[in-house]
Amino acid sequence: MKVVKPRSEFLSNYEVLRHLKGIQKKNNWVFSDKDKKESNKRHRDFGGVNLEMVVKDSLQYLESSPCGVIGSIDSFKQLMIFLNQFELMKAEKLQIVNTLPRSMVLLYALVEECDQRFSEAESELIIEKINELYPVEEEAEGEEDGEEAEEAEEVEGEDVEAEADN
Amino acid sequence: MYILSEIEDLIRVPPSSFNVPIKLSVTDELHQKYSNRVVGGLGLVVAVWDVLQLDDGLIRPGDGGVFVGTRFRCIVWKPFAGEILGGWVLECLPLGIKVRMGFFDEIFIKKEYLFEGCEYKEAEKAWVWKPDADTELYIDVNEKIRFRVEEEVFNDVKATELKATDGNTQSGNEKPSYVIIGSCQVEGTGCVSWWE
Structure with a gap:
């Protein structure tokens, strides 16, 4: 070998x-x-x-891991093309596409001296782009479902009571 | 992070695989030899990416197999210093925290590399971070954790033989062939839930 x-x-x-x-x-x-x-x-x-x-x-x-949400090569290419406009090191770009940071704290941890090299607006642009390409939906949906289910139960409960009264 | 490494090797294709296209049989043999193994100084080999070159097969007296020289690229998992990785807490020890990533579990965060103000609680067998006097943040087993890679350590288990990383082939006191030392000292590292 x-x-x-x-x-x-x-x-x-x-x-x-x-x-x-x-x-x-x-x-x-x-x-x-x-x-x-x-x-x-x-x-x-x-x-x-x-x-x-x-x-x-x-x-x-x-x-x-975060890259499990990437659905297609096209969206991945879009993200890469978008990131190319910033002066990022190759390793940093890789880390961004691997981790898909959605918070400033995480982005700052991934990119060295992020606060000096990029303005706050630029950093926010990166996070916005990630959220736009790969929106987080699951949690919001889960909560809504839970609420609806609870409401449905309440309504049913009232119906039963109403029937009992009749 | 994953990289592609180019490797040259002489592979023996057994006669039972002669009916398979040579590229396929060589790939299978390469997978047998390299998959899930640590190559010293390189990293953890996952799988063959592509076969670049296949030489003509050679035969040896007294052996029915054919030996094929090949050059191939394989996927190697090799984190670099400074990389931020995610994993799950496997165990909290007085000396530090063991982290698992599923395919690779030899990750250790030394207590010197934890946040300032971190304490080990013997009773709960957990590490606690106190960013200020009133807050106590627990690092519990199985919690998702982010850490920064500080260094990688290769241990020569057997100089001539590649060693499988699975637990079955290792006895308890043997050193793992590849260890990642991590740290939790910068903002954004530590339990994922802290920073959301």
């Missing part, structure tokens, strides 16, 4: 996620109930147990 180029290219988490999903699909591996429905073909494991294990664990991590 000889390492020719230890670092020939950088990869973003999203690219790795896509590649590993490809491997999973090619081998018909089943990691969750959702996968089960999609494929009932024969499980292929020529790559070995270690490959299956690392793909499973990495996918689990990547899908729960």
Whole structure:
């Protein structure tokens, strides 16, 4: 074994996620109930147990990490093109697309000396763009559902009482 | 963060794989050899990205397999110093905090690298950060935590042999082959819930 180029290219988490999903699909591996429905073909494991294990664990991590919300290559490209207008280091850009910061604190932690290199308005632009491309919806929806369910219960309760009165 | 590394190696393709296209069988053999293993000085190899070059196969007397020289690129997980990563608290120890990321669990945040005013509570087996006199922020097990990578440590487990990182092949007192030392000292690191 000889390492020719230890670092020939950088990869973003999203690219790795896509590649590993490809491997999973090619081998018909089943990691969750959702996968089960999609494929009932024969499980292929020529790559070995270690490959299956690392793909499973990495996918689990990547899908729960912020880059799991990136839906398409197009939106990813848009974000990259947008970030190119700022004077960011390659590693910093990578960290932004991997972590998708939605708060100033996090952005400041990712970008060194962010307060000196970028104005507050510029930093806010980055966060706004991320929120625009990948809006956070789940939590808001969950709350609304909860409230509606409670209201529905109350209404039903009243109906029962009304019927009882009659 | 993930990087692509270019590696050259001589791979033995067993006769049972001769019916498979050579690129596919070599990729399978490479996965067998490298996946989920730490290459010293490089990082944790995840999977083969692409095969760049395949030489003509060579045979050896007394061996039915064919040896193929190959140059390939693989995905390597190798965080750099200063990178901010997310994980979950695995264990709180008096010496610091162990963090897991699922595919890689050898991450340690030393107590010297925690925020100023951090205390270990023996009773709760948890670390507590007191940013001011009245607030107590707990770092509990399984909480989501962000940390900054400070350094990476490679331990030569066996110089000639690559070592699998899974627990099955390691006995308890052996040193892990790859350890990440993290810190929680800048704003934005520590428990994710603190900063939201």
